[in-house]
Amino acid sequence: MSITIPQLSTISLPPLLGASLEELKAWVQEQGQPAYRGKQLHDWIYNQGVRSLADISVFPKKWRSQLAEIPIGRSTIDHRSVAPDGTVKYLLRLTDGQVIETVGIPTYKWKQRRENPNSLDRLTVCVSTQVGCPMACDFCATGKGGYQRNLQRHEIVDQVLTVQEDFQQRVSNIVFMGLGEPLLNTDNVLGAIRCLNQDVGIGQRNITVSTVGIPGRIRQLAQHHLQITLAVSLHAPNQALREKLIPSAHHYQIDDLLAECREYVEITGRRVSFEYILLAGFNDLPEHAEELAKCLRGFQSHVNLIPYNPISEVDYQRPSSDRIQAFEQVLKQHNTAVSIRYSRGLEADAACGQLRASK
Template sequence: MHLLNDIDGQLAEWAAARKLPKFRIKQVRRWLFEGRAGDFESMSDLSKKLRDDLADTFTLWTSTVAKHTQADDGTEKLLLTLAGGGQIECVLLRDKVRRTLCISTQVGCGMGCVFCASGLDGVDRNLTTGEILEQILLLQRLLDDDERLSHIVIMGMGEPLANLPALLPALEYVARDDGLGISHRRITVSTVGLPNSIRKLADLDTRYRLAISLHAPNDALRDEIVPVNRKMPLDDILNAADYYFERSGRRLTFEYVLLADLNDRPEHAHQLVDLLQGRTALVNVIPYNPVSGLPYRTPSSDAQQTFRRILEEGDLAVRFRHRKGDKINAACGQLRRGTNESLTQID
């Protein structure tokens, strides 16, 4: 059994069957989240018999690291091969004092954003709670002893709101004081914009930060860049986003990948100002990270500066994301796709 799928339930059943005191469960949890244990044998304050019993009963890691890449800026990326089938990617980002993990929720993605490597082959399946939590714990083990995890973003492969039943229990383990103790305000869930699921997230009172991937300031252009927009237009998405803000009080983030000669012109910036003006929100502009085999390009420096100036003059809160990990294919889906292409060439 994969312990990470249901830590509380499975440990409680295991302890009850052996008539063990509850503090034994706390010890195991502490080793998982604080001790960064790589196996049951390393849980040194448990007896040898209990460690052997845990190993006989549970599986801790179900994935294998197919590739581990590192960049000069401290970014590290894992390509994981899953026992349940498929490969996913997850990333550790180092930025001054912040240590941020970016994790995946699906094998592939079904949203069809035309510029994204994750969705080029569609979606295979949802990840389990254990597979989501496993990414977090594996990445945490890459940290030095003096480093502490500070933020988690659900911006890897897949559409998080299409897999809420598995994602939310994993994040609750992360947020709990006897988990990783990461505040809800330091956990960001990124979505292409599924209005019903956004409202559900608001009604559950999770209070995670919400990032909505717009990539276009009007429906006609967004239909082209994000095909799912044809079923869920901008008005529906923005109304749901406003509802989330009302219920959670968390400032919204709107993601905008800047694509040369497609959505980076001054008129697009002005339209974006008209669309978002008056909202308590941050516009996170991301110059495109090119993907092999796709025709999209990074905008020129002049185009980026003009776009930013127009947004700032329109009184929008703006952040231009500094690209990290370019040399290790840190953008979603690039490492998996590159590895698959290499394997195809070898075969």
């Protein structure tokens, strides 16, 4: 089935990052160059990581000088910090001076690491979709800093290329779980997914889009029939608890959210992942697990339990290991697919819920 994703207009193409091969061919022809220059441009942007058109040595020297001021759309690394587990947090400065955060998460081939410390099994990038976040979830550092603007598609794609270049390793997986709510920036997120899939070469099944849930947007996403993974930040088994954690939940009843998720499964044939941050004494009791299992009964889903990662603004606590495992066991007893996900990059404030675009 065909996938409809917004395309760039060649009239307003620059920054060039995020454009498809056909769009770049059309653009170079508008500049009076043969179409094959578009293929060269595509290779230099996506495979060689060029940051200035003046550096593309296969282009005629005269034309290169004319292109020197046309932006490709790359950011600069403002700060880089490494956690003991190898996770790298980047603060990236955009062309308008705004700063966003992205995270590179390496998974090593442990058997080979003694001989080759850089032997990676996979490299995941956690990308941001907005400068800040308007959702203001109570347990999350990102929402504490407010919201500035949506990221453009080239600013999303740039994050992946930056991590790829820094690690000198091809990125294998992408999670849209950084700053911002992806489904409040749907067009740019869809455009970035197209680019990352078709131009950078990352399979759709290796891409996860996370959302708190925006009325109608999950249904809208389903209409594109993508093979991505949808991850819904649920974090509570009922409306009252959810509203305490997620202010926007006041406008979106949990029953309506779950109904839309069921539609997503029916339309796409893809299961939905539910993210559930465990907060000690708040949403981690056995009765909460019972209620959650009842909510998810009868449709294709999976629960990721995420022990809370602390931030300074609130005094939530991470549950004990026994409490976490007990919650998991209740879900398993009700035949709910579940796993525990311990976040990477905790020591560098790069873990789930800790991102805030600051050192």
